[in-house]
Amino acid sequence: MYRQQILDHYKNPRNYGELDDPSFTHVGENPMCGDALRVDIKLADDDETIEGVSFKGDGCAISQAAASMFSGELRGKTLEDLDAMDRDDVIDLLGVDISPVRVKCAVLAEKIAQDGASIYRGEKEEMEKTTTEE
Ligand code: FES
Numbered sequence: 266m267y268r269q270q271i272l273d274h275y276k277n278p279r280n281y282g283e284l285d286d287p288s289f290t291h292v293g294e295n296p297m298c299g300d301a302l303r304v305d306i307k308l309a310d311d312d313e314t315i316e317g318v319s320f321k322g323d324g325c326a327i328s329q330a331a332a333s334m335f336s337g338e339l340r341g342k343t344l345e346d347l348d349a350m351d352r353d354d355v356i357d358l359l360g361v362d363i364s365p366v367r368v369k370c371a372v373l374a375e376k377i378a379q380d381g382a383s384i385y386r387g388e389k390e391e392m393e394k395t396t397t398e399e
Contacts, residue, residue: 270330271330280333287305289381291381293373302321302324306318317374318340331370334360342344356368
């Protein structure tokens with residue numbers, strides 16, 4: 266049954282595409298195979314709550330299904346929640362045992378979203394510092 270769910274998300278990925286007006290976008294790749302994904306995240310007015318998520322790119326069934334499930338899971342969570350997520354959260358969503366070599370596929374979207382969020386927050390802090398220094 267779980268395998269069927271992975272196949273369903275792979276064939277009909279949820280949240281696939283690009284957001285019109287993302288708060289930030291980040292692209293990353295799985296160094297093991299070179300498959301790349303783009304993740305867009307739109308934040309609510311509090312600049313912390315995730316309002317919209319989309320992803321786009323190539324990858325194997327595990328990476329695409331994980332991105333699809335993970336993107337659905339993120340809506341309504343905060344950047345702090347995203348930061349606190351680890352690979353087991355994504356593997357739990359997939360519901361199957363993942364061989365060590367496929368773990369990078371499973372966590373690809375999660376890692377890209379986390380890297381994007383950390384760059385976004387870093388840039389924001391930098392901007393705030395510059396604005397207060399002026
Ligand atoms: Fe490339 Fe899985 S083999 S993402």
